[in-house]
Amino acid sequence: MTGHNSAAAESLAARLLADLPGLAATVTGHLAERLPVYRRLPAEELDGDVHRIVKQIIGGFARGLRTGRPPEPAQLAAIRASAAKRAEEGLPIDAVLSAYHLGAQACVDALLPETDPGEMAVVHRSLLDYLCVAVSEVAAGYLAERQALVGEDNTQNQTMLAALLSGADPEVSARRTGIRLPTAYFVVSAAIDPHPDELDPGVDAAVAGRRKTRRVRAELDRRCAHPALARVSADEGLLLVPCPDEPDPWAWLRALVEALGKAAGAPVLACATHCAPADVPAAARLAAELREVATAFHRPPGLHRLDDLLLEHQLTRPGPARRQLAALLTPLLDKPDLLPTLRLYLATNLNRRQTAGRLQVHPNTIDYRIRRIAELTSLNPTRHDDLFKLTAALAAHAAEGSP
Template sequence: MTDHNRIVFGGMPLHLRLGSQLPELTAFVIKRLVDGLDVYNRLPAEELSGDVARIIEQAIRLFLGVLRTGTLPDSAELAIVRESAARRAEEGLPIDAVIGAYHLGAQACFEFVEPEVQPDELGSVFEAHRLLFNYLRLTTGAVAAGYLSERQSMFGDEHGARQALLATLLDGGRSADVAGTRLPPSYFVVSLSIGKHPDETIAGVDPGVAGRRKLRRLRTELDRRSREPVLSMLSADGGLALIPHHTAPASVSLEDWSRLEALAAALSKAAGAPVVAGVVATEPAGVPDAARLAGEVREVAMIYAKPPGIYRLADLLLEYQLTRPSPARDHLASLLAPVAGKPDLLPTLRVFLDTGLNRRQTATQLRVHPNTVDYRLRKIAGLTGLQVARHEDLLSIRAALSALDATKVHG
């Protein structure tokens, strides 16, 4: 039996030499992956320093155990490799790049210590390579198994059943036979708009990978906060989710709505991007109409630049009504037509309203003198006949602004 403490590089057992410089070795391997594999070169920095660095360190530790004992990893130890490969599959990395990373990483480990090898240590080099080939044989198999298993599960029976049920509900179907399960009393139908994660806008980073990572985190959070499986049809910029609920729509409580608001905040945090959503509670048969209304509510929230969160129709009644074409909406929008083309007046009016009619805060935000704010407000009054100091005019001004914003989007 080989004494693996005699696999010596530079006068020290190889497992001790590599283990003593594990952080530096991990960084060295990451650099080799970024330089040698284009897929890894386009990964977000967050992933390289997080998941990728962790699995590299774990893989190195597994190989150090092989060098120390001469024994290959068992199934429990290889589970780490399988789980990491499953995450890469979910993120859409090609399998050849995932497997290639292990081989390139192994090569990098030997490059790291190669300059220290002495002429009389060639026997150690051959023995270390023999162990490495056996180690790679096992880890490559574990990577392939974990990767393919995840890909199959992504498009497997459960996924298919959920998508079939979602399609049936959106088509107005009431039967749950397609899913083999009983429908809940109601659904929260949620139409989502998902902003970009910062990694999606960084030059040199693959936006597709960054978007899929964002979407994976969002889906995980969505499922984690629901008692029953969530039906969803999502992409990197938004989509639709049906969240099962245990009471009829008429019995939805304020506490239930509060939980949805907390969910929206959690989704934004998990995605690392702003999430704006429209939501409607409905019985299963009402899902098609609820999906349309939820989408319209979400669109209204986006038109009026509402902050990230979840919105019901009751939250946006005026704004929603003003987005529906009508003579009244057109008349309201026309009230501000005289100032619509003036570069300073309309922005000043918006800021003045947003600051609660505070001229000094308005001046600070616009970086002008308060007297300039007063002058512009007088100019607006002269052109439109509407004065912000009159309560009845103030209501008309707010409605006119909302109508004007709506006409810019819908015409």
């Protein structure tokens, strides 16, 4: 420690130590008053372990002020252990660091009366030295514990996710992992587009993808009151999101998907269904099927439910009818302009001008292509019966994965 003046320091340290119990009580009170997260701690924790470490830290500072030496290893270990405990309790690190600054301010306030500027300069220099060492220990202890907790939580979450997807008894799995089951889950299958950095040849695409994945996971944790079970990669995700206690849970989920897209910095298309924990396997299969359908039909990013894809989902189920429907479009496959035109013409509700604008061609070109589609398939999109059959054929064609 620097700037040590033995005579002044001895006197100042004695004053702090003489009032150590009262000063520790004052600081503990300040924590509860000024930092809401400390106020939410149980009273026995605040008056017990927290008060005890506050007393140790003030005492350690006073002894360092008197001797001019840095904190002893035992005191540094106590600081690190206390920070680890705060991390385990879930207190944010900014609040933990603020607690040390409140304690420092209390020491200054206690010594300020009857202390001349020269002596206060000694206090400030010693206090800064002490805080520099203490804050480093706080950060090290806190982060080490958080990393351990995150690793443990992730292992338990992945174990629980795998158990639910396999159809294992949810209650038994919950007891083994220590995870509290919600009444119901949203089961979400998501497709995540590349972030611009992933497409930049000057950027490592794998690194950019990992950054995107971390942002998505962090946003998911931030938005969910209860932990979600998630398997997320750079291009897709399977999420089991506990249904929230909201007036409109589906509106909440829609907002969550939008937030995940913003966090990813890329469009996110998500398909979801709702189920009890025991029904997760079937719900996960349905969500994946819906995502395949939504992708095949070029649905926009955002949330899609079974209600939004009823016709497309039903028409794309395997079987001889699907193959026969898809075959209706075979005459168009060697004409590269016709199938995209038909798809867009139906998507714009038969609006030839809007279709032409999207394809950047003249509306008369659209009229010509529609006539060619009718000639080749014997199905005219402007006739109601043929329109329904063409819509079904497009769905079947997409599901069959035709070129």
